Amino acid sequence: MADVQQIINDATKVYGKERKALMPILQAVVKEKNYLDDQDMISIAKALDLSAAEVFGTASFYTFLDTVPRGKFVIRVCKTISCHMAGKDAIIQAIEQLLKIKIGETTVDKQFTLLTANCLGWCHKGPVMLINDEVFPELTSQKAVEIITKYRGE
Amino acid sequence: MSKYKMNILVCGGTGCKSSASDLLAAALRTELAERGLSGEVQVVVTGCFGFCEQGPVVNVLPDNTFYIKVKPEDAVTIVSEHIIKGRKVQNLLYTDPATQTKVDGSGAIDFNKKQLRIALRNCGFIDPEKIEEAIARDGYAALARVLTESSPEEVIGIIKKSGLRGRGGGGFSTGLKWEITSTVEADQKYVVCNADEGDPGAFMDRSILEGDPHTVIEAMAINGYCTGADKGLVYIRAEYPLAIERLKTAINQAREYGLLGKDILGSGFNFDIELRYGAGAFVCGEETALIHSMEGNRGEPTFKPPFPSEEGYLGKPTNVNNVETYANIPPIILKGADWFSSIGTEKSKGTKVFALAGKVNNVGLVEVPMGTTLREVIFEIGGGIKDGKKFKSVQTGGPSGGCLTEKHLDIPIDYDNLIASGSMMGSGGMIVMDEDDCMVSVAKYYLDFTVEESCGKCSPCRIGNKRLHEILDEITKGNGKPDDLDRLRNLSEVIKDTSLCGLGQSSPNPVLSTLEHFHDEYMAHVVDFKCPAGQCRDLMIYTIDAANCVGCTACARVCPVGAIAGERKEVHSIDQTICIKCGACLEKCKFNAVLVS
Ligand SMILES: Cc1cc2nc3c(=O)[nH]c(=O)nc-3n(C[C@H](O)[C@H](O)[C@H](O)COP(=O)(O)O)c2cc1C
Ligand code: SF4
Ligand code: SF4
Ligand code: FES
Numbered sequence: 209m210a211d212v213q214q215i216i217n218d219a220t221k222v223y224g225k226e227r228k229a230l231m232p233i234l235q236a237v238v239k240e241k242n243y244l245d246d247q248d249m250i251s252i253a254k255a256l257d258l259s260a261a262e263v264f265g266t267a268s269f270y271t272f273l274d275t276v277p278r279g280k281f282v283i284r285v286c287k288t289i290s291c292h293m294a295g296k297d298a299i300i301q302a303i304e305q306l307l308k309i310k311i312g313e314t315t316v317d318k319q320f321t322l323l324t325a326n327c328l329g330w331c332h333k334g335p336v337m338l339i340n341d342e343v344f345p346e347l348t349s350q351k352a353v354e355i356i357t358k359y360r361g362e
Numbered sequence: 363m364s365k366y367k368m369n370i371l372v373c374g375g376t377g378c379k380s381s382a383s384d385l386l387a388a389a390l391r392t393e394l395a396e397r398g399l400s401g402e403v404q405v406v407v408t409g410c411f412g413f414c415e416q417g418p419v420v421n422v423l424p425d426n427t428f429y430i431k432v433k434p435e436d437a438v439t440i441v442s443e444h445i446i447k448g449r450k451v452q453n454l455l456y457t458d459p460a461t462q463t464k465v466d467g468s469g470a471i472d473f474n475k476k477q478l479r480i481a482l483r484n485c486g487f488i489d490p491e492k493i494e495e496a497i498a499r500d501g502y503a504a505l506a507r508v509l510t511e512s513s514p515e516e517v518i519g520i521i522k523k524s525g526l527r528g529r530g531g532g533g534f535s536t537g538l539k540w541e542i543t544s545t546v547e548a549d550q551k552y553v554v555c556n557a558d559e560g561d562p563g564a565f566m567d568r569s570i571l572e573g574d575p576h577t578v579i580e581a582m583a584i585n586g587y588c589t590g591a592d593k594g595l596v597y598i599r600a601e602y603p604l605a606i607e608r609l610k611t612a613i614n615q616a617r618e619y620g621l622l623g624k625d626i627l628g629s630g631f632n633f634d635i636e637l638r639y640g641a642g643a644f645v646c647g648e649e650t651a652l653i654h655s656m657e658g659n660r661g662e663p664t665f666k667p668p669f670p671s672e673e674g675y676l677g678k679p680t681n682v683n684n685v686e687t688y689a690n691i692p693p694i695i696l697k698g699a700d701w702f703s704s705i706g707t708e709k710s711k712g713t714k715v716f717a718l719a720g721k722v723n724n725v726g727l728v729e730v731p732m733g734t735t736l737r738e739v740i741f742e743i744g745g746g747i748k749d750g751k752k753f754k755s756v757q758t759g760g761p762s763g764g765c766l767t768e769k770h771l772d773i774p775i776d777y778d779n780l781i782a783s784g785s786m787m788g789s790g791g792m793i794v795m796d797e798d799d800c801m802v803s804v805a806k807y808y809l810d811f812t813v814e815e816s817c818g819k820c821s822p823c824r825i826g827n828k829r830l831h832e833i834l835d836e837i838t839k840g841n842g843k844p845d846d847l848d849r850l851r852n853l854s855e856v857i858k859d860t861s862l863c864g865l866g867q868s869s870p871n872p873v874l875s876t877l878e879h880f881h882d883e884y885m886a887h888v889v890d891f892k893c894p895a896g897q898c899r900d901l902m903i904y905t906i907d908a909a910n911c912v913g914c915t916a917c918a919r920v921c922p923v924g925a926i927a928g929e930r931k932e933v934h935s936i937d938q939t940i941c942i943k944c945g946a947c948l949e950k951c952k953f954n955a956v957l958v959s
Contacts, residue, residue, distance in 0.1 A: 228676070230658030235600070235639055269660040269817075271642030272600060288562040289757075289807045290719045290793055326644060326811055327562040328601050331793070332718065332725035341603045 212248050215240055216255050225256055230266055234273050242282055242321075242340075243274040271325070279314045279321040281359050284338045287324040290331035299335045300324070302349035306356060319360065366404040368445060371421040372432075373486060374407035382434060383407070383418040389437035394445070403445055406495070409485040409573015409608075410727065416456065421486065429454040476743055478705065480713045481529075481566075481689035482729045485573030490608050493615035496576035502621050504692035505580045505587075509629040514544060514588040521588075521691070523699035525711030530556055530647075530684030531762070531788045531864070533710075533777040536691075543589040543671040543681040551591035552680040553582050554670075555688060556652060557598035557605070560644040561760030562811060563791025566715040567685035569727055571598070571605035574689065575612035579635060581688035583622065584695065586633040589681050594635035597652050600642065609637065644815035648863050649674075649682040651817065662817045663863035684789070686715055706732035710776030714787070720756075720794035721748045733774040736766065740794060751796040755879070759788025761808040762868030764875025765801065784875045786868070800897035801880040802887055806834040808872040816865060823866030826857040830873055839900040842888035851877060892959075902943050902958050908933045910955035917947035917956060 219236040223229035233256070237248055244267055246260075253260040267273040274282075285291075285300050300322075304310055307320050314321040330336035333345035337352065344355055372387045390405045416430035420440070427450055429440070436454060443449045455464040479485075488495035496502070508517050522537025543551065555578055559567040571578065582594040598606055613635050616622040624632045638656050645651050646661035653675050655661035674680025690712060694702045703711045710732040716739060718725050723745035730739060736756060740746070747753050755765040758775075764785035773779050777787050795804060809831040818824045830853055833846050854870030861867045877884060886892045893901040906917070906926075911933045918926040918934055925941040928934030934955075936947070948956040 227658040228656065231638070231641065231655065235641065266658060266660055269643065269662075273641050288811055289804065290563060292807060293720060293793075293799070325601075325642065326814060327560060327564075329559055329565040329568050329599070331563050331565060331720075331791070334719075338601060341600065343601075343603065 212237055212241065213251055216251055220255055227256065227258065230256060230258070230263065234263075234267050234270075238273055242278040242280065243276060245275070245277070249275075277314065277318075279318050281319060281339050282321045282323060283356070284323045284325035284328075286326070286328045286330065286334065286336050286338075288327035288331075290327070291334035291336060294334035296335040298349050299337065299347050299352050302352055303356060306353050320356070366402060368403045369423040370403060370405045370440070370445075371408050371423065371486065372405060373410060373417055373419045385434040386418055386420070386432055386437060389434040390441065393437045393441040397441060397446065399441070399445065406489045407491075408488060409490045410569040416724070419486075420454075428456060430456050476734065476738055477729050478713050478731050479729050480693050480702075480705075481570060481686050481715050482573070482727065483693065484577065485569060485727075488574065490573055490575055491611050493576060493612065493619060496574070496612075500692070500696060501576045502580050502616075502619075504695035505583050505621065506627055508584050508587060508695060509627050509631055514590070517584065517588050517695065518544060520695060520699045524694045524702040525699075525706070525709075526687065526690055526694060526702065527710060527777060528684055529686035529690070529714065529789070531561075531759070531786070533787060536683065536687055539671055539683070540585060540588050540681060542669070543591075543679050546672055546679040548679050550593070550676075550678045551589055552675045552678055553585045553589065553591045553594040554649075554652070554656075554675065554680055554682045555582055555594065555596040556647060556649065556682055556684050557596055557602075558640045558644075558647040558652060559599060559602075559685070559789060560640075560647050560815075561762075561789045561791050562808070563717060563719055563757070563760050563793045564789040565717045566727055566790055568599075568602050568605050570685050570689050570715075571602070571609055575605075575609045576616065577692055578609075578685055578688045579612055579616050579622065581691035582635060583626065583633045584691055585681055585683065585688070587631050589679070591679075591681065592632045592634070594633060595638055595656060595675070596635060597638045597640060597646070597656060600639045606637065606639070613637075643817070644811075645817045645863070645865055648865065651863070652682065653680060660817075662819045663865070665862060686790075707774060707776045707779075709778055714775070714790055716790045716792050718744050718792050718794065720792075721751065721796040721799070722746070722794040723748055730775075732776045735772050735774055737771040739775070739792070740771070744794070747794065747796050751798065753794070754797050754799060755795045755801065755804075757785075757793045757795070757804070757808075757872065758791070759786040759868075759871075760791045761811050762786060762864065762871055763788050763791075764871045765795070765804065765879060766875075767879045784878065785871070798895055798897070800838070800893050800895035801876040801883050802834060802838055802893075803895075803897050805872045805876045806831065806838060809834060809869070812865065812869040816869075820860075820862045820866060822857045822860040823862070823869065826853055826861075827866070827869050829853060830857070830870065834873070837884070837887050838893070838898045840887075840891045840898070844885070844888050846888060847877060847881075847884055896958070899943050899945070902945075903938065904936050904941055904943060904945070904947060905957050905959070906934050906936055907955045907957050910953050912953055912955070914953070916950045916952065920946045920950040922946065 219233040223232045249263045250260045253263045330345045335347045336345040387405050387407050394400050394403050418432050420429040420432045443451050518540050526536040527533040622634050643661045646655045648663045649670050651661040651663040670680040670682050706712050713729050713731050715729045728743050755767050757765045770783050780786050813827045813831050816823045854874050857870050886894050913931040925937045
């Protein structure tokens, strides 16, 4: 597991300890461990001399700053209109069947979390999904299953 | 690029990358090396050409031959035929759908004919990871000219006179904004590039950053020079990894070349740029919310005034512009305000990049002069509707815009005409709908987006949009009543009038415009409980056609709720009180005996 205190220390060296450093620091932690737990937010609050509530209040606003445990790979399928028209429902269904989880859930082995997202800027190539920060446009159910199976091997 | 006799440009935008353009470029290089041509012919991986539907796209220069849907295996043929023998590879050329003839020059393709590329001028023509190529196409020439020849006031004068208006949606005069920021006294000012593109249907900012990041850097520096800011910040969506990578590379290269940093080109002007990342909140594209987010707060909009130009990031004057707005700046400075203002309509100058998506043949980016009609964009450049279906509507401006119909097709598109037609420019997303799309569902889908992305700060937007969504949802489920339409209308007006920021003020537009243009379709849902487009599942009625049913029992076996009765070899029937309208029987029947209406 990532050493969160170390990440915070490194990040404050780059971004400083002012309030404006908060987002980059939160993002640095999420990048390493995919979510923030209470202890992480308390540590960040200490480092920046803020109240824990302020840190939580900021983090909880942003979809990508998860405050509940997530798997190693977070899958976000775009559910906005163009991707809907292009058939995102079938993609979600295929992934749900493959991983045996529903939207919002994480696999028992903590490998995958399945989420939906709003427009990812790939509307001409929908349906599209993001796995951590990699984009996969022009999905078919089969393609989605193949991609995720590949991740599973890692 | 000049030391090579020929250049093979391969699209490396994320869209084409995912269709193996990397492999293609590598295959071309290998083939050239084997033929001993590496010194004469160069393979350049560029940003997006915009013609994504046909990708990966390859353009051979200088003869400007345009190949589409090129696979790595085609590398051998392109080199042996085109490069060595000078014969164009016919089967990779684009076929004009109208005349069924092969078209070779990129300019002759309908998709490109009506286009005028200013903001996208370099996308697809340079390797965005090489600053030399940007410079070879006049990159940083405008910055150099400004720093050595003009005062900030003169430059602001040019931008004002050009008539450029913000491309991020608001359409505010860019020159005027720069002037306001420049005249406010402060010890520190900031220049911000808004790259938080999140409007459903829009992807031009991503493509500019992926294909020509230097133009944005250059324009931000010019902005800094004009407004008196020495710090630039780009707020970019975390969901755009390739754009982020290319921007980072470009910033580093610009620093190495002394085009960012201290004393740029010996002028005494200092300017540098930092990146900030969004975290999945659409409302952060609103400029005050964006600033709060950069300050480490919740990304909630605040009331304007004060405008960011007066009091922005950390309380200092901050000039916020959109990516595409910036991409227009260098050409305006190099070619002059008169050149720019000669393009477009009376009140909307220059070009606009539109992102075509939905049921249109050629999806991708399109840049046309303001004043081009929707018909030209959708039918000529876009190649018409997919699968020969009938055009129904186009949504411009994402969730803040409205749907436009057949009767709007010949209106010249500009900021004011779109607003007058009940929609708006927004960031330039265009989602095309055909006869199979249910407009009530479309409105519901946009509302779904707004409900989720509303920051929740003010109640009309937080609660009102939820109610709108609920009413629409009930209508699509067959629980609507005719007076729901009045409730939708009234509630929409209240939300528009009383919301704090642009999100709430425009979120009912998809509802209002569909209500206006597709009133009959709403009525069909609430009076006859029918969905004319056949999209609302709960309004479907499944029946069995006695003439076609052979009594194979396939449908009865697949029905999950046992709604189908019938003996073997006898006509089956569906009990409507039990049927949950799952559609399984329709899929299963091999004799077209299941009907849906
Ligand atoms: C809800 C909402 C979302 C917005 N999203 C964006 C965006 O993603 N990109 C953008 O440039 N402007 C966006 N804007 C407009 C900005 O507030 C601002 O007007 C713009 O960045 C100014 O730049 P411009 O004058 O160059 O257009 C948004 C506005 C609202 C109300
Ligand atoms: S209108 Fe909506 S998004 Fe804008 S401030 Fe109010 S609640 Fe937030
Ligand atoms: S639509 Fe579904 S529930 Fe209705 S009869 Fe057919 S299989 Fe059964
Ligand atoms: S709607 Fe899915 S990427 Fe835009």
